[in-house]
Amino acid sequence: MTGAKTRTLTVISAGLTQPSSSRLLADRLAAATVDALAERGITADVEIVELRDHAHALTDNLLTGFAGGGLRAVIDRAAKSDGLIAVTPIFNASYSGLYKSFFDVLERGTLDGMPTLLGATGGTGRHSLALEHAARPMFAYLRAATVPTAVYAASEDWAGSGDQGLAQRIERAAGELAAAMIARENVGPADPFANSVPFEELLSRQAH
Structure with missing residues (x-):
C-alpha cells in the first residue's frame, strides 16, 4: 500500500489478440474501480498487464523456476498490490492456459487475503458459469479474497440492452472490490527470512 489515501490495483488480462474483449473488459473494470475508490476519497495506482506480452517468459518460468525481467516485475507488483482484477477469455468452458500459467508461477502465499475481482469473456453466455466452477475455485485454493460479484461478458453484452x-454488473463488482481494498491493510507476502534465527544463536543452541 503506497499511502493512507492511495491503493494499488493490478489488472491482469489474458486476452490473446490485440485488441481483445478481455482487455476491453479489464479496462472497464479498472475504470469503474478507480471511480469507486475516488468516491471514497481514495486515489488508485493502477497498472494493467497483458499476459500475452509475457507468454515466453511464463513458459521459461514453468520450465526453469526462474522469472525473468519483466515477468519478475509483474509478479512483484501483484504481490504488493491492495487489489487485483483478473480477466480471462473462456476456452472449452474454462480459463485460458496463459491465464493459468501466470497464477501457477506465483510463490505460495502471494495472494493470501488479496481482494480480487474475477472477469471473463466469451462468445456466448452459456459459458458464464465457468467463472464459478473453474476460476473461483482456483482463487479459493490460492487463498485470495474474491468479491461476490464476478463479471462475464458475452458477445451480445457489448451493445444495446446487453x-x-x-x-450494472461492472459497477456492482467494482464497488465491492473498492470496499474490500479499503478495508484490508496490505502486509504483502510473507518474507521467509524475516524471522530467521541468527547464526550465532543457532551455534549457541547446538553447544547446549
Whole structure:
C-alpha cells in the first residue's frame, strides 16, 4: 500500500489478440474501480498487464523456476498490490492456459487475503458459469479474497440492452472490490527470512 489515501490495483488480462474483449473488459473494470475508490476519497495506482506480452517468459518460468525481467516485475507488483482484477477469455468452458500459467508461477502465499475481482469473456453466455466452477475455485485454493460479484461478458453484452446490464454488473463488482481494498491493510507476502534465527544463536543452541 503506497499511502493512507492511495491503493494499488493490478489488472491482469489474458486476452490473446490485440485488441481483445478481455482487455476491453479489464479496462472497464479498472475504470469503474478507480471511480469507486475516488468516491471514497481514495486515489488508485493502477497498472494493467497483458499476459500475452509475457507468454515466453511464463513458459521459461514453468520450465526453469526462474522469472525473468519483466515477468519478475509483474509478479512483484501483484504481490504488493491492495487489489487485483483478473480477466480471462473462456476456452472449452474454462480459463485460458496463459491465464493459468501466470497464477501457477506465483510463490505460495502471494495472494493470501488479496481482494480480487474475477472477469471473463466469451462468445456466448452459456459459458458464464465457468467463472464459478473453474476460476473461483482456483482463487479459493490460492487463498485470495474474491468479491461476490464476478463479471462475464458475452458477445451480445457489448451493445444495446446487453451493455446496460454489463455496465450494472461492472459497477456492482467494482464497488465491492473498492470496499474490500479499503478495508484490508496490505502486509504483502510473507518474507521467509524475516524471522530467521541468527547464526550465532543457532551455534549457541547446538553447544547446549
